[in-house]
Amino acid sequence: MASHTAVATKAAAHSHPGYGELRHHFESHEQQKDSATIGMWVFLLTELMFFGGLFLAYFIYRQWYPEAFASASNKTDLWLGAFNTTVLICSSLTMALAVHAASKGKRILLVGFLVATLLLGGAFLGVKAYEYHDKWVHHEIPGDHFECEGCHDEVHTPLFFALYFGMTGLHASHMIIGFGVLLVLIWQAWSGKFTEKWYTPIEMFGLYWHFVDIVWIFLFPLLYLIDRTGRSLL
Amino acid sequence: MAAHEEHHVVPKSVYFAVFTALIVLTWVTAWISTKDLGSSSLNVAVALSIAVFKASLVVLFFMHVKYGTKLTKMIVGIGIVWLLMLLFIVMIDFWTRTWMGVAGR
Amino acid sequence: MTTATPPVKEPKNYLNAEHGLRSWLLTQDHKRIAILYLIAVSAFFVVGGLMAVLIRLELATPAGDLMDSNTYNKVFTMHGVIMIFFFLIPSIPAILGNFLLPLMIGAKDLAFPRINLISWYVYMLGGTFGVIVLLSGGVDTGWTFYTPFSSSYSNGYVVLTALAAFINGFSSILTGLNFIVTVHRMRAPGLTWFRLPLFVWAHYSTSVIMILGTPVIAVTLFLLMLERGLHIGFFDPAYGGDPVLFQHLFWFYSHPAVYIMILPSMGVISEVISTFSSKKPFGYTFIAFSSVAIAVFGFLVWGHHLYVSSQSAYAGMVFSILSYIVAIPSAIKVFNWAATMYKGSVRLEAPMLYAIGFIGLFTVGGLTGLFLAAMGLDVHLTDTYFVIAHFHYVMVGGAIMGYQAGIHFWWPKIVGRMYPRAWATVAAILTFVGFNLTFFPQFILGYLGMPRRYHVYPPEFQVFNVLSSAGASVLGLGYLIPAIYLIWSIKNGEPAGANPWGATGLEWQTSSPPPTENFEVTPVVTTEAYDYTALTLTTQEVTHVG
Known part of the structure; x- marks a missing residue:
């Protein structure tokens, strides 16, 4: 009896154009949507633990070698970092507004906000590339040719830079992957694939993008804001 | 099914308020880091608290967990x-x- | 083309729904993907098994007469890497779990069929790198990849091997993610959490470990690759790092990974014991929650692998106590299985023999784990054959026995035909005897002080090594026989019928092999799990209709 109703609902939902495709193994759009949401959050859980290993290494070495971390951190450009954080937060806002526009079924607005997100993300990576280049020029990339002018602890300073490149690099690679997805979404949004009843991919991508933003919210103080007063260096 | 009102649409004003807070806090935390608060662990505590607060804002409002x-x-x-x-x-x-x-x- | 093929008499099922290689390689049916996994995982089991054969051959004599130490290092490393990353971790979840989870909860498929297929391709990609390493000369770090040996001194293909394990991890993450969402959102009407079969509880707990643990090993291997490939150091003291940090990160995943191997096996055992005792499992909720407890506490004990490193002794104490605590939920399960059999009508079919074997061997494996969790004793036993024997009792005697029990239990469901039961009984007994003969002497060897990972040893150890090598050949036979009769039964076995064992559970209520969408109509669950009284009713109905 219950299964009969389920079949009926499914048929009704199928004939409804606005909901997008209902995959064969789901009973209802609601179930399909819920599954996607839970799946995305579980995925973010693994992402969190993925970055977690690096955060652990960071915490340990920073506690052990505070001077090395302080002097190395002062080699980063504080105001450039703050500016870049601002850029990323702006892209998070445009992403949130994109989801909002999608939920209202405003196609042009949705495309506009997605493009804005893409451009702001690009600006962030541009600044990042400039910073990397700067480190490259100053031989501050750990490895065989590492040198650090005026750094206090020769042995442990490379650890900071190893973590700096490990963490920001992993973060940047997440943004680059996000770019790929974003381009597809922009194309789909432009061709009118999403409706106010079905815009799950936009929403899921929003979660991903905000997660990447959160990682940066922690990376900024951890990498750029260590002992800017120079206290432990005196 | 129609009765199922799962979709809470967050008003735009909330987004803008959160956004403003995030931007302000970013520059506040950058600025404070240059000030000597008396002990470097206090500087660390302030920087991390601000980061946790910012992250919570993003999780709760941008990622809709508050309404989830x-x-x-x-x-x-x-x-x-x-x-x-x-x-x-x-x-x-x-x-x-x-x-x-x-x-x- | 020819008239020789009779018109399809048997009803449409997932095996004959479509034909051709393409229909398999692009399938999104969880049952077909399970078969793809079965083939790939079995292939890796054969390769890993051949490595074990080489090891046991070499150790039959005290001298290094078959290979030099360098080759031996590579052989035992490849044995470990292949068996752990490419066999044990995917074995039960990706094969049996994949096949059964949707069936058991009355769903048409997993929540994300495409992701399920992708996970197989990711596994194959990781496997390809594994094979490349194997063919190009191997790696000699041991499966643990400890730094700085792996990052600075080893002359094997460390980066490639790490990459293989790294990629493979994503396949296990995708499987775990799929399972979690499926259990949350795809259950049939009326199937509440406490009506779920214990197999599902076990797989849910396993998935949680996969989700939370695997990314940590992924990032650890990523850092290892950076350190070895680009000299961006994190662990080698020469770069300012701490090698013990690597061990922490490595075991944060790799200890829970032991539970990824054993928990699904425990799920199988719960099903088998209940079915062949025709009795509801004793203490359903205890078994269910002990799975969750193992998943949680299993995450808190990794430091017992670090007692002899420079880990703080105080941290060691904490880890030691927590390791003893994790024994409690495991013991709960063992007691409950025993209590389930007590006064049940026990039938000693092959799956049940494997399951009873599991209980005995797992108990030995678990209890010797307590020896090793004791900090003082561990100093004596670390890196001896005692450790080898302990974890083989858990992983081979536990995980693989459970896998065999599961394969024998659900094989009639998977292919729709029964294997020769007498042969299966022989195989189960051979496996049990061969296993004990192989690994019990290693406890003694280890206690007497024979270290692991050496290909030469003092002559007084030879007696036990010869016993072990002899046992290994019996064990090998115990694996070979099922391989033959299971394959034989695909074409030649007796048709099994929907429910050959008189088992409860939704998977037995659909035909064998199941149709593509699993059930003709979505089942509605009205009773608790393992209700053997309700079962008699349904079988009667089926007979009546049929």
Whole structure:
């Protein structure tokens, strides 16, 4: 009896154009949507633990070698970092507004906000590339040719830079992957694939993008804001 | 099905308020880092508190967890607990390693 | 083309729904993906098994007469890497779990069929790198990849091997993610959490470990690759790092990974014991929650692998106590299985023999784990054959026995035909005897002080090594026989019928092999799990209709 109703609902939902495709193994759009949401959050859980290993290494070495971390951190450009954080937060806002526009079924607005997100993300990576280049020029990339002018602890300073490149690099690679997805979404949004009843991919991508933003919210103080007063260096 | 009002649309004004807070806090934390608060651990505490607050804003409002299901909240909770567990249990080792005064113990 | 093929008489099922290689390689049916996994995982089991053969051959004599130490290092490393990353971890979840989870909860498929297929391709990609390493000369770090040996000194293909394990991890993450969402959102009407079969509880707990643990090993291997490939150091003291940090990160995943191997096996055992005792499992909720407890506490004990490193002794104490605590939920399961059999009508079919074997061997494996969790004793036993024997009792005697029990239990469901039961009984007994003969002497060897990972040893150890090598050949036979009769039964076995064992559970209520969408109509669950009284009713109905 219950299964009969389920079949009926499914048929009704199928004939409804606005909901997008209902995959064969789901009973209802609601179930399909819920599954996607839970799946995305579980995925973010693994992402969190993925970055977690690096955060652990960071915490340990920073506690052990505070001077090395302080002097190395002062080699980063504080105001450039703050500016870049601002850029990323702006892209998070445009992403949130994109989801909002999608939920209202405003196609042009949705495309506009997605493009804005893409451009702001690009600006962030541009600044990042400039910073990397700067480190490259100053031989501050750990490895065989590492040198650090005026750094206090020769042995442990490379650890900071190893973590700096490990963490920001992993973060940047997440943004680059996000770019790929974003381009597809922009194309789909432009061709009118999403409706106010079905815009799950936009929403899921929003979660991903905000997660990447959160990682940066922690990376900024951890990498750029260590002992800017120079206290432990005196 | 029509009765099912799962979709809470967050008003735009909330987004803008959160956004403003995030931007202001970013520059506040950058600015404070250049000020000597009397102890460097206080500087660290302030920087991390601001970061945690900012992250919470993003999770709750941009990622809609405040309006989400119990399950979503649970997943977020498990994530935070597990990350802290990884960090702090390993820290037990690194904090107590020198207590015995024997090399390697 | 020819008239020789009779018109399809048997009803449409997932095996004959479509034909051709393409229909398999692009399938999104969880049952077909399970078969793809079965083939790939079995292939890796054969390769890993051949490595074990080489090891046991070499160790039959005290001298290094078959290979030099360098080759031996590579052989035992490849044995470990292949068996752990490419066999044990995917074995039960990706094969049996994949096949059964949707069936058991009355769903048409997993929540994300495409992701399920992708996970297989990711596994194959990781496997390809594994094979490349194997063919190009191997790696000699041991499966643990400890730094700084792996990052600075080893002359094997460390980066490639790490990459293989790294990629493979994503396949296990995707499987775990799929399972979690499926259990949350795809259950049939009326199937509440406490009506779920214990197999599902076990897989849910396993998935949680996969989700939370695997990314940590992924990032650890990523850092290892950076350190070895680009000299961006994190662990080698020469770069300012701490090698013990690597061990922490490595075991944060790799200890729970032991539970990824054993928990699904425990799920199988719960099903088998209940079915062949025709009795509801004793203490359903205890078994269910002990799975969750193992998943949680299993995450808190990794430091017991680090007792002899420079880990703080105080941290060691904490880890030691927590390791003892994790024994409690495991013991609960063992007691409950025993209590389930007590006064049940026990039938000693092959799956049940494997399951009973599991209980005995797992108990030995678990209890010797307590020896190793004791900090003082561990100093004596670390890196001896005692450790080898302990974890083989858990992983081979536990995980693989459970896998065999599961394969024998559900094989009639998977292919729709029964294997020769007498042969299966022989195989189960051979496996049990061969296993004990192989690994019990290693406890003694280890206690007497024979270290692991050496290909030469003092002559007084030879007696036990010869016993072990002899046992290994019996064990090998115990694996070979099922391989033959299971394959034989695909074409030649007796048709099994929907429910050959008189088992409860939704998977037995659909035909064998199941149709593509699993059930003709979505089942509605009205009773608790393992209700053997309700079962008699349904079988009667089926007979009546049929």
